[in-house]
Amino acid sequence: DCHRWGYTNTNGPDKWCKGYPIAAEGKRQSPIDIKTSDVKLDADLKENPLKTKYKPEDTISLVNNGHTITCNIQAKSTLVGGPIKKDKYLLGQFHLHWGSSDDKGSEHTIDGKQFSAELHLVHYKKEYGSISNAADKKDGLAVLGVMITPGSENSTFQKIIDEISNLKKKDTEITVPNELDPASLLPENISDYWTYAGSLTTPPLYETVQWIVFKNPVEFSTEQIIRALCIIDQR
Numbered sequence: 001d002c003h004r005w006g007y008t009n010t011n012g013p014d015k016w017c018k019g020y021p022i023a024a025e026g027k028r029q030s031p032i033d034i035k036t037s038d039v040k041l042d043a044d045l046k047e048n049p050l051k052t053k054y055k056p057e058d059t060i061s062l063v064n065n066g067h068t069i070t071c072n073i074q075a076k077s078t079l080v081g082g083p084i085k086k087d088k089y090l091l092g093q094f095h096l097h098w099g100s101s102d103d104k105g106s107e108h109t110i111d112g113k114q115f116s117a118e119l120h121l122v123h124y125k126k127e128y129g130s131i132s133n134a135a136d137k138k139d140g141l142a143v144l145g146v147m148i149t150p151g152s153e154n155s156t157f158q159k160i161i162d163e164i165s166n167l168k169k170k171d172t173e174i175t176v177p178n179e180l181d182p183a184s185l186l187p188e189n190i191s192d193y194w195t196y197a198g199s200l201t202t203p204p205l206y207e208t209v210q211w212i213v214f215k216n217p218v219e220f221s222t223e224q225i226i227r228a229l230c231i232i233d234q235r
């Protein structure tokens, strides 16, 4: 069944809960609309700030799973603090969600506003060893969500765009030697974020994700957003 879900009218997000019992009964399903007038300030988060220690990667692996292109990396970068407190989480992969135009695409919305695209940097708790092993553990994952707005070209994302013509077929994977610094995908001021306990946004929709959605967006060029679209139709 995993192969049948998608983003069309007949197999889109509102139909996923059928095959995935967690979503059907879930109490903490993602994505959500973040209502800025309802959020509460948590003083503990200020005392123990979120910290990324991101390191450049030299080899990346790109996978087309039929839903998006995921960039798997060698988990040298770490995330601590903020809602995950003293635990150490490692950055295992990142991927993007997009839409059919500049005003559609992000999964989370902020006061109802949707952004052009949304970048997810997926971290897993170190002791679980991998994303796949952590994915069904209660405290397994922490995902950073970055809103993408149209603007100047992002040179790090461009390194991925340059490879995607080799990924047109579903279930293809390529490994490329490529110097890539994930820190350049983060917005300014990472201490400005909203956080909540949620889920994977795609099947199997496990409720194991601590979401950290940044207030400040990052710019990609419209051309870059469109190029991603040409490979996989997520509309």
Ligand code: SG7
Pocket (backbone or CB within 6 Å): 065, 067, 068, 069, 070, 094, 095, 120, 122, 131, 135, 143, 199, 200, 201, 202, 209
């Ligand atoms: C994308 O989003 C892929 C998935 C990812 C999923 O479809 O990047 O990764 C793999 C290995 O297929 O699932 C467990 C996982 O990372 C959901 O991720 S998300 O909740 O951050 N959107």
Ligand code: ZN
Pocket (backbone or CB within 6 Å): 095, 096, 097, 120, 201
């Ligand atoms: Zn995602």
